[in-house]
Amino acid sequence: MSMIIIAALAAASSALTSPDISKIMSFGDYPQWALRKNESAAAKIEFFVDRDGKPRGCTVVAHIGSQQLAQEICGLVSKRTYPPAKLADGTQTLGFVRTIVSFYIPGAAGANDVARARMPADLEFNVKTSLLKAESAERYLTLQVAPDGTVQDCVPKRAYKESRVGDEWAKFCENRSLLLQPVRLDRVGQPATYVTDIKIAIIPEG
Template sequence: MLAAPQLPERSSREILSDYPTWALRAEQSTFVYFELFVDPKGNVQRCDIVASAGNERLAKQVCTMHRRTKMRPAVDANGEPTYGKRRDEIKLVLPDTELGEEVSNLKANAQYQLAVKSLPPEDGSRKQISLAMQIGRDGLVEACAEKNGDRSAYSEAACTFFQDDRFAIETGKEGTPVSYVSEVSVEFAVEQPSG
């Protein structure tokens, strides 16, 4: 089954042990939306901060923590381990502090928003899904599926929308382009009437 790299399950004790002492003493909190590029062995090759709020120094620590993390590698459409890319968010929050309260309410938006005329009543005016997309060496989508393996009208529509798009070309350690699986968040939102 097509799958992006997965972070290992970590206990709150493990995460707290990574919380830098200086940040605890200074009552600092941060929200970080980051992107990881992982090799077929589960090693993090690159960590980039996409957006952050709160303490900037603490935000940079998030990538330092993740570079040491061994991940479950991405799996391509043939079931083989491959390069992978995923975006995720993390909050390092000290509750009962002003900055902690501010940071705890933050959430990253979906990477892509698709406007639609309507959604089923049970979904309200917004519906978010996650896709796993296999991107070829040329940046084109080679395979696309809903992250959990389900097939729905949402995943079919989103995969169709992206089939002719060109995504980032990624390279392996040798500097040559590689195929990779990327996890992409998509939000369907009902168009608001103009005027």
């Protein structure tokens, strides 16, 4: 029995995974000058996480609220290291992250807009209502992207504390031509294999 458990744990640990950014920021990182001024901001950022877990190339793509605070977010993000992306065989690889980082003080001017900031969906699918009970749903897919932008591997990203992902979500990985991604360059400027997450929105049809 113990051998079966060990094998199961090993298999789980070698699944395709994107960089772990669950601890990307905390309230303790809130710049003191922004706290004193009651400044709030949400920044949509993009950055690479190299095989050693070090971030690079962080850029602010869009922001809500204080521009000064939003521009500081990349500097804060770049001070950390993150568990890197892994291929299905457990090999560490380049990761590309797109996310929103928010700092806000409840009740402060503009804080409600900042708190509501969310990543938009990369793709939308209309499906029969038999697939989903909810009016709409969102899910991330984790992709392994080849140097030419084609998708080599795809798995539904498991949500926090979720024990499994239903098979209905895996079907969205089947048509990989719809999931084509931009070519990304490594440190020396060459097209690289990388792992990233994309967000899909499911809109049930009547």
